[in-house]
Amino acid sequence: KYLVQEGCEAVPHRATVYVQLVESKRMWSWNKLFPVHVEAEDGEKIIVSPSEMENCPGLPSVCDIQLNQMPSSDFTVLSDVVTMFSVDFSKPVKSASTCYRVQLEPVKSGKAQIVLSWWDIDMDPLGMINCTMAPYWVKSTSEFQWRDHWMQCVYFLPNEEPVLQGEKVCLTACRDEYSVWYKLQKASEEENKADVRVESPVCRCQAHLLWNRPRFGELNDQNRMRQYVKSLIKVLKTDSVCLCISDGSLLPVLAHYLGAKQVFTLENSAVSCSVMEKFFEANHLEDKIKIIEVRPELLTPSHLEDKKISVLLGEPFFTTSLLPWHNLYFWYARTAITGHLTSNVTVLPQSASLHMMIVEFQDLWRIRSPCGTCEGFDVGTMDDMINNSLNFRESKEAEPHPLWEYPCKSLSDPQKVLTFDFRKTVPQHSLSTEGSVNLLRKGKSHGAVLWMEYHLAADISISTGLMQIANEKGNCEWNPHCKQAVYFFSSVIESETLSDHPSAVTYAINFDTKTGEIAMDFKLL
DSSP states (O other), X not given: OOSSOTTOOOSSXXXXXXXXXXXXXXXXXXXXXXOEEEEETTEEEEEOXXXXXXXXXXXXXXXXXXXXXXXXXXOEEOSOOEEEEEEETXXXXXXXXXXXXXXXXXXXXXXXXXXXXXXXXXXXXXXXXXXXXXXXXXXXXXXXXXXXXXXXXXXXXEEEEEEOTTOOXXXXXXXXXXXXXXXXXXXXXXXXXXXXXXXXXXXXXXXXXXXXXXXXXXXXXXXXXXXXXXHHXXXXXXXXXXXXXXXXXXXXXXXXXXXXXEEEEEEOSHHHHHHXXXXXXXXXXXXXXXXXXXXXXXXXXXXXXXXXXXXXXXXXXXXXXXXGGGGGHHHHHHHHTGGGEEEEEEEESOEEEEEEEEEEESSGGGGGSOOOEETTEEOHHHHHHHHHHHHHTGGGSOEEEOGGGSOEEESSOOEEEEEXXXXXXXXXXXXEEEXXXXXXXXXXXXXXXXXXXXXXEXXXXXXXXXXXXXXXXXXXXXXXXXXXXXXXXXXXXXXXXXXXXXXXXXXXXXXXXXXXXXXXXXXEO
């Protein structure tokens, strides 16, 4: 209003938003909870979602990802790419909600679940200088410009809608100042309701407030669920009294179905209590599993009906965790409730371990790389300012990244560096380790990746990081539901050339049991 004059020219000048309708069980699993099948002694049990959750549209917040890392086998294209709307940045933005409609003719029959979206940016009014975010199956050239500031978007339709090849449908997009949302209708319905506004989706089931999209995917991961079922079968007895400590977990239901005598679950928030209450009611378990809304250190015998816990359960998962080791909160909770455990208590998982590996990133290193000279302009002053800011603290810390979106090559073997024994209480002293890893492949050592593995029972473990090294080149497959910790080696990223290739990397890692934080340092040899 006050900073620009009428008729000003903005750079970039305009954005054109494109959409494509797809069916994708993988992406749909980030917004809906699928039924869970459990093989119990008395037959198959099915854990179902409350109807409120089934019919909930979710949240309007964008799910932006590096869509170029999504394999074509994980989705089915149902429509051609169409232009949805454009935004002229040289004109004032209307604060009022705006709707746009386009007709689509499905190229294939299927279940419309997801709207994939991206934009092209015209930097100038004539559109001579263009930046596109079109994904790999749309853009013809093999040369992609990698970007992490503009990404493709996944939008979830309120409900999946069956579409037939050749039978036209109408897609409506609405936007306000903060978000965009979509609705799909048959073309005939749209003609009769041309003026009906599409309300912004609001989560009323609360599950979308408790669980983020990766967490939905994690809960829907059948292979992961099977590992917990196998472990519970090993440890549960007919007289087991179980307590689960995790935020909004299905473990209490599994424990009940697999024969535990009594099950309690500790929930830290009113939202998780509400969600689990609805969940237990939908599965007729409201009288079978007791929810306790209290912090672990405030747990009393009366909460547990004066019973001692013989099996302590955790995935572990906590909504406040950012880095992989933050879920070690489970260990602190276990320590706080020691007085409520039997002397021979079984803890699942029985232990955890921290692992690390040296990697070369395909592109992620760019977020820490100086710009230097850009289009003939020396931006070294900005580089120095950013580096000085990072050197206050961040340059010596790991940061979370979902590495399934950011390909990398392993330069070393994965290495276990610390172990945490949940069968014992948290020690008073810090846990420290030092050592070195040999570099087995040539490449730029951009950084170290760290992740946790949870050892549920004998020979059954869950990795939050590396799933496998896919081939001899060292390409990695990562857990898609978790963020891994990345510690960037600034000396490598900032150097123009490496005169000599390091042969090993030394590490020093310290877990401060007082704070739960991990400090680390690496040196290239």
